[in-house]
Amino acid sequence: MTNRTLAQETPPPGEAAFIQDLAERLKAKIIRDNPTGIMRRDAHPKMHGVVKAEFTVEPNLPAELQVGIFREAKTYQAWIRFSNQDGSINPDSGRDIRGMAIKLMGVPGEKLLDAQKHEQTQDFILISTKVFVTKNVEEFDNLIKSITGSLFAKLWFFGTHWRVLWNLFKSMKRFANPLQIRYFSTTPYLFGATAVKYSAIPQFATVDSIPSPAGDNYLREAMIRQLSAGDAHFDFAVQLQTDADSMPIEDPGHAWSEAASPFRKVASIRILQQTFDSAQQNTFGENLSYTPWHSLPEHRPLGGINRARKVVYDVISTFRHEKNHAARVEPTGWEIQE
Numbered sequence: 001m002t003n004r005t006l007a008q009e010t011p012p013p014g015e016a017a018f019i020q021d022l023a024e025r026l027k028a029k030i031i032r033d034n035p036t037g038i039m040r041r042d043a044h045p046k047m048h049g050v051v052k053a054e055f056t057v058e059p060n061l062p063a064e065l066q067v068g069i070f071r072e073a074k075t076y077q078a079w080i081r082f083s084n085q086d087g088s089i090n091p092d093s094g095r096d097i098r099g100m101a102i103k104l105m106g107v108p109g110e111k112l113l114d115a116q117k118h119e120q121t122q123d124f125i126l127i128s129t130k131v132f133v134t135k136n137v138e139e140f141d142n143l144i145k146s147i148t149g150s151l152f153a154k155l156w157f158f159g160t161h162w163r164v165l166w167n168l169f170k171s172m173k174r175f176a177n178p179l180q181i182r183y184f185s186t187t188p189y190l191f192g193a194t195a196v197k198y199s200a201i202p203q204f205a206t207v208d209s210i211p212s213p214a215g216d217n218y219l220r221e222a223m224i225r226q227l228s229a230g231d232a233h234f235d236f237a238v239q240l241q242t243d244a245d246s247m248p249i250e251d252p253g254h255a256w257s258e259a260a261s262p263f264r265k266v267a268s269i270r271i272l273q274q275t276f277d278s279a280q281q282n283t284f285g286e287n288l289s290y291t292p293w294h295s296l297p298e299h300r301p302l303g304g305i306n307r308a309r310k311v312v313y314d315v316i317s318t319f320r321h322e323k324n325h326a327a328r329v330e331p332t333g334w335e336i337q338e
């Protein structure tokens with residue numbers, strides 16, 4: 001037992017240096033990975049689609065769930081970007097982690113990032129696994145160092161970091177359709193006097209299977225097919241931190257027990273029936289920037305991995321927009337109409 005309280009951060013000494021090293025390392029990596037053409041995201045460069053959605057906060061939530069945007073039953077317009085995590089653009093049939101990045105628009109109130117405090121967006125960034133790969137920034141920085149290093153560096157790192165290997169093994173999967181995957185934040189966020197993790201839980205009647213043979217972009221094709229026939233739905237849920245020791249803030253490589261604290265629905269996501277696969281909309285998705293720090297102070301990202309993301313997402317997004325001669329702007333609504 002410790003004297004830690006709910007939602008309490010405990011930054012380890014030396015973390016800032018690892019964050020700086022990570023930002024520089026990832027910038028060097030995307031320069032190497034994208035010698036010509038578009039300068040892409042370091043993670044999640046392959047987009048299956050960016051789609052229009054509505055995010056509707058549940059009415060009559062119990063008092064303990066009425067925090068930040070969940071205080072008022074209201075519908076927000078959203079852009080949701082679905083992706084593969086792999087740093088290179090590969091066929092969808094490979095085992096991988098998949099991403100669901102949600103950006104709500106029209107959210108009033110000052111936001112956390114100084115340079116973007118007047119923007120009206122609130123982002124929720126989720127992946128298809130309950131656990132992040134590493135426990136902290138130092139371990140993540142060393143993982144990137146080994147991945148971009150020699151065979152010996154890789155063998156040494158994985159040989160001495162069994163849990164990283166295990167988390168990767170559990171998380172890298174094949175899926176049939178991005179609209180039929182359950183997604184998790186893995187990292188915690190402030191929520192009143194405590195913290196939460198987020199999850200988006202798909203609601204669907206027909207279960208797709210992986211096509212055989214599977215085309216390189218079959219995940220995009222599955223989305224096109226499903227959204228041409230009707231809407232797609234997710235429940236958006238929060239899992240409250242109820243114990244500061246067994247549900248750590250600083251280690252997103254450790255899932256919080258759902259038996260101890262189940263996910264509770266706070267909003268519905270409706271992805272509209274639509275066509276989304278135009279060159280214009282794909283470019284729009286390429287040029288969007290998601291970060292957990294596009295956020296109201298009430299939903300402040302917590303823990304070392306989120307502290308690193310404050311710096312790294314800004315460095316990488318700024319750099320790729322400069323290189324691509326693209327404006328770095330937050331959307332205010334469904335600007336792109338097919």
Ligand code: HEM
Nearest residue numbers: 041042043044081099101125126127185290308312316317
């Ligand atoms: C220190 C840890 C992490 C680092 C260094 C990192 C790095 C990055 C970078 C550089 C980007 C691209 C940003 C941009 O250019 O706009 C990105 C995107 C993304 N990251 Fe992370 N990430 C980390 C942790 C996480 C975690 C914990 C999650 C779990 C939800 C996550 C999910 C995603 C997703 C889904 C995207 C794509 C967002 C989009 O669609 O634009 N990352 N990450």
